[in-house]
Amino acid sequence: MKRVRARASRIRPRRAVFLLLALLLLVAAGLAWRSRHAPAAALPSFAAPTLKVTPDATGVTFRFSAAAGNRLPAGVPLRVVLSTPAGPLLRQALSGSGGASVRIPYVRAGLTVYDALIGPHSYHGQWRRLPGSAVTPLQPKVGARAVRVVGDPPPALVLHPQDAQQNVSDQPVTVRARQPDSSEWTRQLSVKHLLAWSFLPVGTRTGTLEVAVSAGQAYGERAEVDLLPGPAAQASVSARRTSAPASGRDPWQLDVSNLKDRLGNRILDGTSVAIGSSEAGLISPLNFSVTRPSAGGNVLLEWPAAPQPGQYRLTARSGGASSSTVNLTSTTPLDVPELPVRRSGTTLLIGPVLTALGALPDDGTPVAVRFLAADGRVVRDDTTFLTAGQVRYTLPALPPDTVSAEVRLGGQVSRLRLGEP
Amino acid sequence: MTLTRIKQLCWLLIVLGFIAAVLMGLPLLGNAFSRAESTQIQNSALNLLTERHAEKGSLMWLPDDPGQPRVLEDFARDAVTSGYRRGYEELAYALYSGDHSGLPSYYQEGALSDAQLVTAQTRLAEFADWDHRLTLHFYAPDGATVSFTDQYWYAQGEDEGKRLTIPRLARRTVDVVMAFDDGNWRVHHWRVLADAPVAPVRLRFPALAGQLARIRGVNYEARSAPFAALWTKFDADEVDRDFAQIRRLSLNTVRVFVPYPLPKDAPDTLNALLDAAARHELKIIPTLLDGYTAYRLADLPRILTMLDTLQPQLSRPEVLAVDLKNEADLDAPKADWTRLRFVLGLLADHTRTVSGKAVTVGLIAPDPALSQHLDFVTVHSYAAPGQTAAMLQSARTLRLPVLLEEFGYHTQTNKLPDPHTEADQAWHYQQTIDLSARERVGWLAWTLFDLPNGAVPGNRSVERHLGLLRADGTAKPAAVVITGGHASAPSGSERLSRWRFLWRPALVLLLIVVVLTTWWRRYRNRA
Numbered sequence: 001m002k003r004v005r006a007r008a009s010r011i012r013p014r015r016a017v018f019l020l021l022a023l024l025l026l027v028a029a030g031l032a033w034r035s036r037h038a039p040a041a042a043l044p045s046f047a048a049p050t051l052k053v054t055p056d057a058t059g060v061t062f063r064f065s066a067a068a069g070n071r072l073p074a075g076v077p078l079r080v081v082l083s084t085p086a087g088p089l090l091r092q093a094l095s096g097s098g099g100a101s102v103r104i105p106y107v108r109a110g111l112t113v114y115d116a117l118i119g120p121h122s123y124h125g126q127w128r129r130l131p132g133s134a135v136t137p138l139q140p141k142v143g144a145r146a147v148r149v150v151g152d153p154p155p156a157l158v159l160h161p162q163d164a165q166q167n168v169s170d171q172p173v174t175v176r177a178r179q180p181d182s183s184e185w186t187r188q189l190s191v192k193h194l195l196a197w198s199f200l201p202v203g204t205r206t207g208t209l210e211v212a213v214s215a216g217q218a219y220g221e222r223a224e225v226d227l228l229p230g231p232a233a234q235a236s237v238s239a240r241r242t243s244a245p246a247s248g249r250d251p252w253q254l255d256v257s258n259l260k261d262r263l264g265n266r267i268l269d270g271t272s273v274a275i276g277s278s279e280a281g282l283i284s285p286l287n288f289s290v291t292r293p294s295a296g297g298n299v300l301l302e303w304p305a306a307p308q309p310g311q312y313r314l315t316a317r318s319g320g321a322s323s324s325t326v327n328l329t330s331t332t333p334l335d336v337p338e339l340p341v342r343r344s345g346t347t348l349l350i351g352p353v354l355t356a357l358g359a360l361p362d363d364g365t366p367v368a369v370r371f372l373a374a375d376g377r378v379v380r381d382d383t384t385f386l387t388a389g390q391v392r393y394t395l396p397a398l399p400p401d402t403v404s405a406e407v408r409l410g411g412q413v414s415r416l417r418l419g420e421p
Numbered sequence: 422m423t424l425t426r427i428k429q430l431c432w433l434l435i436v437l438g439f440i441a442a443v444l445m446g447l448p449l450l451g452n453a454f455s456r457a458e459s460t461q462i463q464n465s466a467l468n469l470l471t472e473r474h475a476e477k478g479s480l481m482w483l484p485d486d487p488g489q490p491r492v493l494e495d496f497a498r499d500a501v502t503s504g505y506r507r508g509y510e511e512l513a514y515a516l517y518s519g520d521h522s523g524l525p526s527y528y529q530e531g532a533l534s535d536a537q538l539v540t541a542q543t544r545l546a547e548f549a550d551w552d553h554r555l556t557l558h559f560y561a562p563d564g565a566t567v568s569f570t571d572q573y574w575y576a577q578g579e580d581e582g583k584r585l586t587i588p589r590l591a592r593r594t595v596d597v598v599m600a601f602d603d604g605n606w607r608v609h610h611w612r613v614l615a616d617a618p619v620a621p622v623r624l625r626f627p628a629l630a631g632q633l634a635r636i637r638g639v640n641y642e643a644r645s646a647p648f649a650a651l652w653t654k655f656d657a658d659e660v661d662r663d664f665a666q667i668r669r670l671s672l673n674t675v676r677v678f679v680p681y682p683l684p685k686d687a688p689d690t691l692n693a694l695l696d697a698a699a700r701h702e703l704k705i706i707p708t709l710l711d712g713y714t715a716y717r718l719a720d721l722p723r724i725l726t727m728l729d730t731l732q733p734q735l736s737r738p739e740v741l742a743v744d745l746k747n748e749a750d751l752d753a754p755k756a757d758w759t760r761l762r763f764v765l766g767l768l769a770d771h772t773r774t775v776s777g778k779a780v781t782v783g784l785i786a787p788d789p790a791l792s793q794h795l796d797f798v799t800v801h802s803y804a805a806p807g808q809t810a811a812m813l814q815s816a817r818t819l820r821l822p823v824l825l826e827e828f829g830y831h832t833q834t835n836k837l838p839d840p841h842t843e844a845d846q847a848w849h850y851q852q853t854i855d856l857s858a859r860e861r862v863g864w865l866a867w868t869l870f871d872l873p874n875g876a877v878p879g880n881r882s883v884e885r886h887l888g889l890l891r892a893d894g895t896a897k898p899a900a901v902v903i904t905g906g907h908a909s910a911p912s913g914s915e916r917l918s919r920w921r922f923l924w925r926p927a928l929v930l931l932l933i934v935v936v937l938t939t940w941w942r943r944y945r946n947r948a
Binding site: 081194 | 428429432433435436439440443490512513516530531532534535536538539540542543546548558559561562563564565566568569570577578579586587589591593595596597598609610611612613614615616617
């Protein structure tokens with residue numbers, strides 16, 4: 001008996017706790033289910049209220065008012081949908097006692113269609129908002145930033161004058177442009193398909209084109225376009241030094257000038273000018289061409305005369321312009337009437353050498369030395385240099401069949417048989 | 422303190438601790454659920470985008486205005502088109518998901534203000550746009566600005582649970598300015614010039630009621646490839662034989678089912694079906710959108726493209742009428758009637774325009790709101806003839822021609838709790854055909870063959886036993902009825918014979934019961 005009672009006392013508290021837990025869970029579940037499935041409070045029926053739609057500068061207000069002699073109950077759900085190009089704009093609210101209103105900050109100009117629903121009553125309508133006056137700052141877009149006065153299409157101005165709500169205004173736009181020669185140009189543009197545009201005049205002179213826009217009381221910053229010269233249409237070439245020795249000591253000097261476009265504007269600094277030989281009436285061919293950038297409409301060029309003495313013609317070209325031809329002369333580099341050479345042991349003594357004028361040639365003037373075999377074959381070529389008109393040239397080790405040496409300088413050739421002392 | 426008290430105290434502490442854990446954990450769970458729901462919504466929105474991006478032919482350029490300061494190069498036109506279309510994709514995503522972080526990539530200035538305002542205020546909105554026709558007015562000489570007018574169709578509505586509230590379908594004309602910013606084209610300004618629904622041109626079919634009343638037809642599924650398999654394993658010879666068989670049954674109309682999405686060669690397959698119908702002097706009622714149950718606005722452009730693709734087939738003289746969707750009322754619990762009515766109504770008007778044929782939606786019982794877009798209504802009934810009669814009479818109140826588009830009776834002899842014999846089926850057909858004659862309503866039986874192979878709706882076994890002809894092609898008594906024969910009500914013995922399949926199992930069960938009872942008695946007696 002005691003054991004049974006003890007067992008019973010052990011079981012009862014646990015059972016009580018489980019029961020309590022189960023009861024708590026049931027209550028919680030019941031509350032949750034009831035809240036999810038609570039029947040919607042039935043709204044009393046009411047006559048269709050009147051709807052007034054009032055657009056203003058910062059949005060639109062939908063105001064529902066109870067019909068005459070009727071009540072609009074409170075707590076009625078209402079929704080308004082605007083059909084916009086960005087999709088449906090939905091606003092929801094609940095009615096207060098006597099009326100309801102919804103305000104939507106939608107300010108886009110153009111046609112807007114709406115649908116409204118309050119309780120079981122639906123409404124449909126539309127309004128058309130006109131854009132307001134343009135506001136400062138206007139933001140003209142001028143393309144391109146730089147144009148040539150010859151050859152390029154003119155720059156264009158594009159403008160979307162906007163009101164305070166970012167609507168493109170329909171106000172006409174006034175454009176004023178001032179050219180580098182101070183002449184002014186004015187045009188009034190109408191706004192079509194959300195923009196106003198026009199080509200801008202470039203005139204004939206280079207410099208800066210200044211553009212200003214206005215629309216009513218709205219203004220924008222000045223826009224500028226750099227007016228650049230066109231490609232070269234004319235060029236002149238002359239030589240400050242037309243004759244130079246073939247040694248390269250005193251170079252030719254060419255002056256390309258008068259580089260201008262078709263309208264007489266000096267071409268842009270940095271425009272490339274190509275100078276090359278002209279084949280016409282040629283005495284001697286010259287394999288030569290060079291390209292240089294212009295500066296101030298000029299190119300000054302110095303370069304050594306042709307190594308082969310003779311007459312040469314050169315021409316300058318840039319863009320479509322080609323200059324006349326200039327004649328240049330390359331003279332014999334060194335006029336030496338005599339070239340004494342003798343052998344002293346293992347040394348060749350060259351000189352003393354004097355020019356036709358009786359002067360010593362420049363130190364460092366090269367002297368060519370060549371060694372030949374009996375059959376005329378060149379076994380060695382060498383170069384040595386004059387110092388005070390002379391050279392002491394130490395003979396190098398030569399093949400046994402070497403029979404002679406040639407020394408050349410300034411068109412003179414001296415030969416020496418090596419077998420002789 | 423006794424041991425009992427201590428135990429009680431421990432249990433009390435455990436219970437209190439559990440309650441505290443629940444109270445603290447529920448908000449966390451709610452938060453996690455909310456995040457999961459938000460992610461799921463964004464994923465759904467992205468799924469809509471994936472399908473949008475696959476659309477073709479939803480935008481075209483009309484001839485440019487003459488006198489442009491610069492001709493719009495092909496590469497620039499492609500870039501403008503791409504930026505414009507992707508902007509709408511981003512907008513559709515933002516409208517549904519509420520995530521508008523991507524909008525500045527496609528919109529600036531006033532257009533961006535509008536897009537951000539709309540997507541901040543609106544959630545779970547559906548917006549579909551299609552058939553964009555653009556006319557270029559201006560392309561700037563510096564290649565950085567374009568202005569054009571866009572005319573397009575749109576459909577919108579709010580997804581409130583399953584309901585589609587305040588739906589709208591309209592054609593809109595809008596001026597648009599796009600600018601080339603940092604290598605991308607973006608919409609900067611827009612203005613709506615016109616926005617209105619366009620009433621469809623409603624064709625009239627004065628002879629329709631008579632044509633429908635004369636329909637004696639069958640719903641067709643090929644034995645070797647029923648339902649969707651017909652469109653991937655099409656056997657022209659089998660179809661030709663089956664259509665010849667249908668003609669021999671003195672039937673004049675065949676209903677076929679066209680799946681959605683459209684299989685690759687569907688236009689050719691439909692042409693082959695129509696060619697076979699022409700050879701055997703049959704008319705066809707194609708039922709479109711088979712298998713489609715979503716009714717999302719985002720699907721509209723693709724469905725409309727499908728209708729345009731099938732236009733040559735749907736307008737053929739072999740097509741008697743077009744059924745837009747089979748038993749859409751079964752989709753209503755999932756998709757909701759508001760959505761069904763809007764989408765199917767819109768599609769019905771378009772189908773009529775495209776095909777020039779009378780259009781219906783193959784509902785089980787007509788819907789008054791949807792019927793305003795239809796040229797005739799349908800009834801599907803597998804119930805007793807009395808109930809079918811009531812459905813037909815109810816359908817008549819809509820003052821449109823009525824077609825009994827589906828009726829049938831299975832012959833599965835071992836179907837509990839309602840087994841049928843072929844004689845039952847023949848009697849059902851007799852009654853229904855007589856009823857249809859009285860009501861002057863055409864009918865199409867479900868279905869031509871028993872279908873032992875392939876997938877059947879819901880994988881229900883009765884669906885395999887609804888044919889007029891057995892799987893081997895031989896005729897059931899019901900086939901005799903439709904060719905002019907007569908069936909009478911099953912006799913008592915025939916009714917009893919329905920349960921014949923239970924005799925053997927019942928005998929076996931009786932035997933087992935007897936054996937067990939005998940054994941138990943012997944056991945108890947021994948005890």
